[in-house]
Amino acid sequence: MRAFFVCFLIILFCGVAMAGNISPTLPHTEKAVALDMDIDTVAFFDMESGTDEFAFYPNIDTVYWHTSDFGAYEGNSYWCGLEDVEGYDNRWLQYLESPVISLPSGAGEVTLSFQASYNCEEPMEAPDTIGGEAYDGWDGWNVRISTDGGDSWTVIVPDGGYDGTSFYAFGINAEGSNIPAFGGASDGWVSPVFDISSYAGMDVKIAIVFASDPAYCTINHNEGAGSWDPDMFGLIVDNILVSTGDGGIVFSDNAGDTGEAQMVGRNAHPYHWVTTEDESFSPTHSFVAYADPYADISLVSPPIRIPGGTDSLTFVSFYVYADLPDVDSDEDGYLDDDYLVYATNDDGITWTPLILDWARDSYAEGWSLMEEDSVLARNWSDGSPFRLELTEFAGETIRLRWNINSDPDTIGGGLYIDDVTVYTYRGLHRDVGVGYIATTPIILNVDINFTAMLINEGLDDVSGVPAFYYIFDDEMNDMGHGALAPWANIAAGGFEYKTFTWRPTVAGDYSCLVYTGLTSDENTANDSLWFDFTVPEASVRNLGYDDGMIDTFYVTAGGTTYGPFSYWFTDTTEGSAFAVGFTPGAVDTVRLTEVSYYVMTTVPFDVQIYSDADGPDMELITPVRLEPDSAGVWVGYTFPAPLDLPADEDFYVAAVLPETGHYGIYIGADMSTPHDHHSWVNPGGAGWANFEDYYIDPVNDIDLLIRAKIYIGSGITVELGNTPKQYALYQNFPNPFNPQTKIRFDLPKEDNVTIELFNILGEKVTTIVDKRLPAGRFSVTWDGTDDTGKPLPSGTYFYRLHTDNFTKMSKMLLLK
Known part of the structure; x- marks a missing residue:
């Protein structure tokens, strides 16, 4: 994966707070500053101009029924298909509707008939259950009638019935299951006949409806064939006739061969992308595809020209709010709601998958920047990685496509997209530096494990990158150094972690330096990284079981x-x-x-x-x-x-x-x-x-x-020897001291004991001992800090032993 660590990328990848916001308990972490990189914006879409620039797939405005001589019965016929591919695409729901027809009464049987030739996806070999619904067919077509001007429709059944009773293409287009249809191939022209006598005396509309599901169509069927094979051409109809039993002709349409073509096509796809002000990243609008049942719709960008050349890399980023919490509610191990991003360099004939994603991480909480570093580390079935890099299309014109997939449940608001940016990084070929450094909790006299991330911000893979570390005290004395071997091998845009260990033996302020030494490096500004850290006194412990880094x-x-x-x-x-x-x-x-x-x-x-x-x-x-x-x-x-x-x-x-x-x-x-x-x-x-x-x-x-x-608090040590006969408080040793000293005392019998410390003003600064102890000889170590663990300044202090039967005070001197 090629990812380049400009400042905002570093923050997203590392997820580390800036140094000024780190409280004393947070991991000691330092990040590289932003570098001066040449980044050109190729295209930017803020979604404020409505839908004019964008297309939709399926295109809710495009009607695919039209008159054509392609495969016609005679002259022209009505064809639901695409001329350029000689067939049909996925996710169609296309109506070919008649005008209002007044059916006579008392004229005998009323029938509808026409000529039909079709070739579409074969019905299922055996019924299957999809999304909890039973189906026995895929793509197909049927005939419907309406008595209310087209507001509602009823499927009518031809003599001899349909090829199947429940076609998935209608179900996934929000019409539900148990909708019968013709499917497969007619192998020539057929003449279905429908008895509509029960509608005699009514004003009706007739519709011939073709539907396709998302998975298989003419384009998929012929992909890679070199030219469009007309096998799966869709549906062609002609010579539509409504007649009566006494020989009367109520309605006739032969696709305009004689007279006017009266049938009108309509795109009835139920879902589409729209602009909205309900959610936006900036400033007021975004595109949204709502989480409708079986939503499988795409937003397609305008054409984008990708720059050519060998000194640039091109990426796309966008802001996404994936309000799709129905990730796997049925717990079947399959995603229920997700989205994909594609690119095409042949105007939509073929689409290259870039990423698949869903409501994960911070996406679940609102808007997030989706960029190369955010992509899941997965591969497509052909071995190509998930990516938002577009360099493979250098010198070509592409379109981008966002596609939402949802199950029958309507959980969540949908998929929101805003501020799409296509940008080109023009950088150096060889540029390796230090990205950040993290540590385990820092405790005096305990090994600190350091982790340094070496990053390759160049366009070329590099190998054998030398790296070194130094630890300095506050007077820049060398407290430890070493090589981060073996030398790193880092792919372009990649990174490698190096670890080293150092043990502090004296509390105080320190600095760590990590640097790389690639002799062919074209940029030395990012080769080194410093950070300052403090080793606290022994009485302060930073506790944790992590190494300061998140792992995948x-x-x-x-x-x-x-x-x-x-x-x-x-x-x-x-x-x-x-x-x-x-x-x-x-x-x-x-x-x-x-x-x-x-x-x-x-x-x-x-x-x-x-x-x-x-x-x-x-x-x-x-x-x-x-x-x-x-x-x-x-x-x-x-x-x-x-x-x-x-x-x-x-x-x-x-x-x-x-x-x-x-x-x-x-x-x-x-x-x-x-x-x-x-x-x-x-x-x-x-x-x-x-x-x-x-x-x-x-x-x-x-x-x-x-x-x-x-x-x-310092531990109390029991000294060897006989039980003392009287109370005693001894002079601390060493005295003067820095930073620790030992206080010894004797107890002739069990007693409640406190040892408190006061400054020269008589103010208590800490309690060293406060507990009940048995008879014996004891010592306790004090490390020169107050009740909060803060080191005290040089000066004279007084320590007092107090029991139920004895009190004594002595003086000590802290020198730093």
């Missing part, structure tokens, strides 16, 4: 493969929730300060914190509502005051759906190993289950992108 994966169920996904989602019922469980470790105090979620939609949800050793159980806070304003970003919540958590239990950071709606909560998914199995789901609020136990492979291995930031 597929799910196979019932023999059908779905995806790619880069997230997982709850159901749509109130109370449905996701959570990630965290284990603080062997500490005395845990204070939760911030939580963050990587959201893939803008669905509001409630923040909730649970505590229980065996899974989410006890609610610890009043729910807090988060309303993301964009998708594919980290959103966070900072507690007004640190939340004290039980130090000896796991805690769970949850996102809870506050009310039932169309969509659930979508959270980014990390599929990288190891799979930590700390993700939990509460389907419909019915009870919590671990992903590992609840979902099938590979969903059971997802690590949800949910993180937490905690402040931990």
